[in-house]
Amino acid sequence: MKFFWDNISLNKDERKKLIVLLSIFLILILLKFYSVVFYSPSFIPVDPHILDSVKLASIPQKQVYTKTEYSKYPKSPNEGNHNTRYKKPKKKNISSKSDLKPINFEFNPNTLGKDSLILLGFSNYAANSLLKYRSKGGLIRTVDQMTKINGLDEETLDRLRPLIIGLPKKKYKNYSSKDTVKQRFAAKKKFKKKVPKIFEINTGDTTEFINLYGIGRVYSNRILKFRQSLGGFFSIEQIKDVWGIEDSLYQSIRPFLTVDPTLIQKRNINNMDRDSLNKHPYINWQKSKTILAYKKTHGEYNDMDDFYKLHLLEDDFVDTMKHYFIVK
Amino acid sequence: MKFVDENSRILNWPEMPLARVVILFILGVYASNHFSLPIIYQISTCLFLFTVVCVIHHSDSSVMTVVRWNSIMILILIFCLGFLRYSLQKPHNDKYHYTNRLDLQSNYIVGQIIEDIKKKKASSSSLLAVESINGESCRGKLLIYFNKMDTLLDYNLGDVIAISGVPRDIQSGKNPRSFDYRGYMANKGIEKQIFLRAGSHSLIRRDQIFFPLHYAHQARKWALEVLNIRLPNREEFATASAMVLGNREHISDELQAAFSDTGAVHVLAVSGLHVGIVIMLFNFLFRRTKSESKQYKKVIKFSVLTLVVIAYALITGASPAVVRASIMFSTLLFGRLWFDNTNIYNVLSFSALLILLYNPNNLTDLGFIFSYLALISIVFFQPYFMDLIEKFYEPTHWLSIRIVQLVSVSLAAQILIFPMSIHYFHTFPVYFILSGVMAVAMAPFILGCGLVMIFTSFIPVWIDAIAILFSLLLRFFLGIIYGIQMLPFNSVDNVWISKSSMILIYIIILAVMYLMTNKKTEYQRFLNPKNTARNTSVLISFAAVFGIMLNSIYQTYKVKNHCELIIHDIGGSTLIDIYEGEELYTVESIIEDRTKIKYANRDNRIFHGSPSPSQIEIDSNLTTNTMHLTDNGLLIYKNKVLLFLHLINLEGPFPAESDILVLSHNCDIAPYDILKVHVPSEVVVDSSVPYKTVNQWKKECSKLNISFYDIRKQGAYIIK
Numbered sequence A: 001m002k003f004f005w006d007n008i009s010l011n012k013d014e015r016k017k018l019i020v021l022l023s024i025f026l027i028l029i030l031l032k033f034y035s036v037v038f039y040s041p042s043f044i045p046v047d048p049h050i051l052d053s054v055k056l057a058s059i060p061q062k063q064v065y066t067k068t069e070y071s072k073y074p075k076s077p078n079e080g081n082h083n084t085r086y087k088k089p090k091k092k093n094i095s096s097k098s099d100l101k102p103i104n105f106e107f108n109p110n111t112l113g114k115d116s117l118i119l120l121g122f123s124n125y126a127a128n129s130l131l132k133y134r135s136k137g138g139l140i141r142t143v144d145q146m147t148k149i150n151g152l153d154e155e156t157l158d159r160l161r162p163l164i165i166g167l168p169k170k171k172y173k174n175y176s177s178k179d180t181v182k183q184r185f186a187a188k189k190k191f192k193k194k195v196p197k198i199f200e201i202n203t204g205d206t207t208e209f210i211n212l213y214g215i216g217r218v219y220s221n222r223i224l225k226f227r228q229s230l231g232g233f234f235s236i237e238q239i240k241d242v243w244g245i246e247d248s249l250y251q252s253i254r255p256f257l258t259v260d261p262t263l264i265q266k267r268n269i270n271n272m273d274r275d276s277l278n279k280h281p282y283i284n285w286q287k288s289k290t291i292l293a294y295k296k297t298h299g300e301y302n303d304m305d306d307f308y309k310l311h312l313l314e315d316d317f318v319d320t321m322k323h324y325f326i327v328k
Numbered sequence B: 001m002k003f004v005d006e007n008s009r010i011l012n013w014p015e016m017p018l019a020r021v022v023i024l025f026i027l028g029v030y031a032s033n034h035f036s037l038p039i040i041y042q043i044s045t046c047l048f049l050f051t052v053v054c055v056i057h058h059s060d061s062s063v064m065t066v067v068r069w070n071s072i073m074i075l076i077l078i079f080c081l082g083f084l085r086y087s088l089q090k091p092h093n094d095k096y097h098y099t100n101r102l103d104l105q106s107n108y109i110v111g112q113i114i115e116d117i118k119k120k121k122a123s124s125s126s127l128l129a130v131e132s133i134n135g136e137s138c139r140g141k142l143l144i145y146f147n148k149m150d151t152l153l154d155y156n157l158g159d160v161i162a163i164s165g166v167p168r169d170i171q172s173g174k175n176p177r178s179f180d181y182r183g184y185m186a187n188k189g190i191e192k193q194i195f196l197r198a199g200s201h202s203l204i205r206r207d208q209i210f211f212p213l214h215y216a217h218q219a220r221k222w223a224l225e226v227l228n229i230r231l232p233n234r235e236e237f238a239t240a241s242a243m244v245l246g247n248r249e250h251i252s253d254e255l256q257a258a259f260s261d262t263g264a265v266h267v268l269a270v271s272g273l274h275v276g277i278v279i280m281l282f283n284f285l286f287r288r289t290k291s292e293s294k295q296y297k298k299v300i301k302f303s304v305l306t307l308v309v310i311a312y313a314l315i316t317g318a319s320p321a322v323v324r325a326s327i328m329f330s331t332l333l334f335g336r337l338w339f340d341n342t343n344i345y346n347v348l349s350f351s352a353l354l355i356l357l358y359n360p361n362n363l364t365d366l367g368f369i370f371s372y373l374a375l376i377s378i379v380f381f382q383p384y385f386m387d388l389i390e391k392f393y394e395p396t397h398w399l400s401i402r403i404v405q406l407v408s409v410s411l412a413a414q415i416l417i418f419p420m421s422i423h424y425f426h427t428f429p430v431y432f433i434l435s436g437v438m439a440v441a442m443a444p445f446i447l448g449c450g451l452v453m454i455f456t457s458f459i460p461v462w463i464d465a466i467a468i469l470f471s472l473l474l475r476f477f478l479g480i481i482y483g484i485q486m487l488p489f490n491s492v493d494n495v496w497i498s499k500s501s502m503i504l505i506y507i508i509i510l511a512v513m514y515l516m517t518n519k520k521t522e523y524q525r526f527l528n529p530k531n532t533a534r535n536t537s538v539l540i541s542f543a544a545v546f547g548i549m550l551n552s553i554y555q556t557y558k559v560k561n562h563c564e565l566i567i568h569d570i571g572g573s574t575l576i577d578i579y580e581g582e583e584l585y586t587v588e589s590i591i592e593d594r595t596k597i598k599y600a601n602r603d604n605r606i607f608h609g610s611p612s613p614s615q616i617e618i619d620s621n622l623t624t625n626t627m628h629l630t631d632n633g634l635l636i637y638k639n640k641v642l643l644f645l646h647l648i649n650l651e652g653p654f655p656a657e658s659d660i661l662v663l664s665h666n667c668d669i670a671p672y673d674i675l676k677v678h679v680p681s682e683v684v685v686d687s688s689v690p691y692k693t694v695n696q697w698k699k700e701c702s703k704l705n706i707s708f709y710d711i712r713k714q715g716a717y718i719i720k
Helices: A002-008 A012-037 A048-058 A115-122 A125-134 A143-148 A154-163 A181-190 A206-210 A219-231 A236-241 A249-254 A274-278 A285-298 A304-309 A315-324 B016-032 B037-060 B064-088 B180-185 B211-230 B235-245 B254-262 B272-287 B293-314 B320-338 B343-358 B359-365 B364-390 B400-424 B432-455 B460-486 B499-520 B532-560 B594-607 B690-704
Strands: B107-113 B122-132 B141-146 B161-163 B190-195 B202-203 B563-567 B575-581 B583-588 B627-629 B634-637 B641-642 B657-663 B679-685 B708-711 B718-719
Touching: A012 B016, A012 B037, A012 B064, A012 B343, A048 A206, A048 A219, A048 B107, A048 B161, A048 B202, A115 A125, A143 A154, A154 B320, A206 A219, A219 A236, A236 A249, A274 A285, A274 B141, A285 A304, A304 A315, B016 B064, B016 B359, B037 B064, B064 B343, B064 B359, B107 B563, B161 B190, B161 B211, B161 B718, B180 B190, B180 B359, B211 B235, B211 B293, B211 B460, B235 B254, B235 B432, B235 B460, B254 B432, B254 B460, B272 B293, B272 B320, B272 B364, B272 B432, B293 B320, B320 B343, B320 B364, B343 B359, B343 B364, B359 B532, B364 B400, B400 B432, B400 B499, B432 B460, B499 B532, B583 B634, B690 B708
Parallel strands: B141 B190, B641 B657, B657 B679, B679 B708
Antiparallel strands: B107 B122, B107 B161, B122 B141, B161 B202, B563 B575, B563 B718, B575 B583, B627 B634, B634 B641
């Protein structure tokens, strides 16, 4: 016992110093306690449009379009034969009203695409009718207008009611009967359609693309994805290469676009392997094979003009490639 | 060693009250690691104890019992503080931690990138400091994996991005005795990971991380670039960037193996050794001011050295190891300069206390444990080894004195380290003295030369000369390392020490340390009946030796009579180990990535005495004591019938029942008709089977009330 007390007890001086030390520690730990329990970290609020586009991208596409269910036991002609290996399970028809659990997110019924509408819980029929209404130039201005959509049941509508955002505000005045037709016409003339800003397509973000007439969230995401895999645009006409953009749409948005080819991220052709070459939208496996085969036989490329020596590559193609690759 | 005085080396218990403090604090942290209590109770206990201690101390009582109980109370208070400190570190106690605000379906998370994006073949990863989740502010670190489809990720350090998805728990190895990756990450404060779909992330704004770290990152990038340009040889560049700047990205497996085989791997990771060397180099400049009598000189010296340490820590990326070492050495410097007669163990305890107060997770960090063990070991044992060597040979030349010092340091460092390093890494470098001496002797030159080269890279001709010199130095150093690696018997591999054995070895070492310090008491005889403490320590060490022997006998017995069948969880392939005493049979499908096998079963094989595995095919004819293999896919193991489905001829006759139906070797057969004619009592699906098939089998088994075991989710399947 004496051994224990000798080694455990502290003398007066030590106790005094330890109490000072421990009070400092106690204060530090209490500060930490305060920060853990009471102090909420601050953050800068974020534009909900960006969050929406990010969230849409994170939802697996398979959920939307296909849902396979396997029938319990496929009937086999004779009981002894249990060779199911080569039998494909029967697919159910894709039901018009999807069995998916609907996802709630804020949306604008005037811009949302079909796949997203189905995610919200619209039936296929209701989504089509809304799209048709919109394609004829219709615009949903109030929430009550949504009740007119065919195939949308009240239950879904009640759920969606608080989620609807971005409806256009009333822009027309209440004209009194005293106003003459001329005055009304003048008032109408003052209203100007919002003109999209002119911007550079290599630096433009989704919101800038969405501002253009005819470009929604889907197209803008597609353009940005295409730009990312490409490295950048050298000509405005390349927008047409994005899947789904027709010439008419291209012609309508073209005046608002500019391009600066110096912003293209150029990559070193000598460092690229098969996989990274194939990811480039303009290079198919045949071309990448040719490019790599030349490198294998002749060593690394010294100049981009070496590509003209490759007969399998057209000169136009090489001209394009010069925008995206450099030789180091 | 510069910091150690002759008289402070002795391990004298009453002179180091802080050792008691740190031991109890550690016990508190350890207890908190295993139990949890509501925080409010803990805080009120601490405050109550503190008040009682203060009141008693203030009353100035000199009654012996009161004094004793007051010291006991102080120690209990320290224990409680340790407990409380670790509780505050736990994420589920933090109201604003993101793990407490997760939505199960989908979340959008905004956060700042705080680690450079590491690009790998399968996916790129980075670390996110979460700012908000679903619009609510919160904090915490999240590991993110970008999809491999996203080829052009142009995010920089400090960018704020928005991501969406569901964070999941980090997966640990699910095989017996495999590495606990989840615990390792939790120790770093990273609780969850998220795999992003292509495009489900977006830049919100360009920003910077906390400004000193930002400039340190820039400086580090610049310094790496200087090294990269001046050292054309990749191996030299990798070594230099690791040793000088703590960047281990460029180190190849071959180089890593060379360093770890020779036991010099500690010089590759920037840690206490490097910070010590930097202090030593700068201390060299202050040699003239040896008479530190004047106060202002002390202040200048301390502040300059501390600034140097902080600058070095920042330039090496302020990794936890470096921050730790900086705190440790700053405290040591402070103690050495201000107090004349400091006990070095006291100073060490104080620095450990500071580090644990800053982040109690350090306690389970091997780097922290190793650096303190090494330092204590060197401080304590080095003089003894020095005396021992001087009995045979007394060095007179300055070079021989240095060499003897280095030899004794590397011998001394191993004593407290070797049990733990064998327990965790299962190897022991044989030529540690040789490599230790060379590495420690060369490290100051390499570090000094590298730093000089980086900071004078703007002088045109000089830099070329010094680059050549540096390159030669590195070449020489690497030559030595490779030379040592080529020596025969360079390392003892595959040694297994259980945790209990390790603790017993430490008890022996502690007892020996106690005996060594109490040698110079008046009791000279070995077993003096009056000196009970000495006798007890001798008895304890004997008991510990006995315990180790018993332990090893038990382990050998266990391994010899051990039969086990393990189907491993090894992504995309099949690996089955069948232990039968000292024999090991193994079944493998084609595995491209051989390192996967190493992670899956290396430690378990070492535990079983690393028998050489004999490869068998599952459809061969083989009969041993416990198992019987037939060529139609049946394995009878310990009276259980295992049926391997991929070997069954589906056209032919089918066995009516089996105990366990195993799906392995990429078996892709639908369950529907098979379960009609064949009823197993359990279905086991291994990690090579496609997800679709797994789900089908799971559904069917739940309908028919057959128990189902998914190795991907539940870990390795073991039959004992």
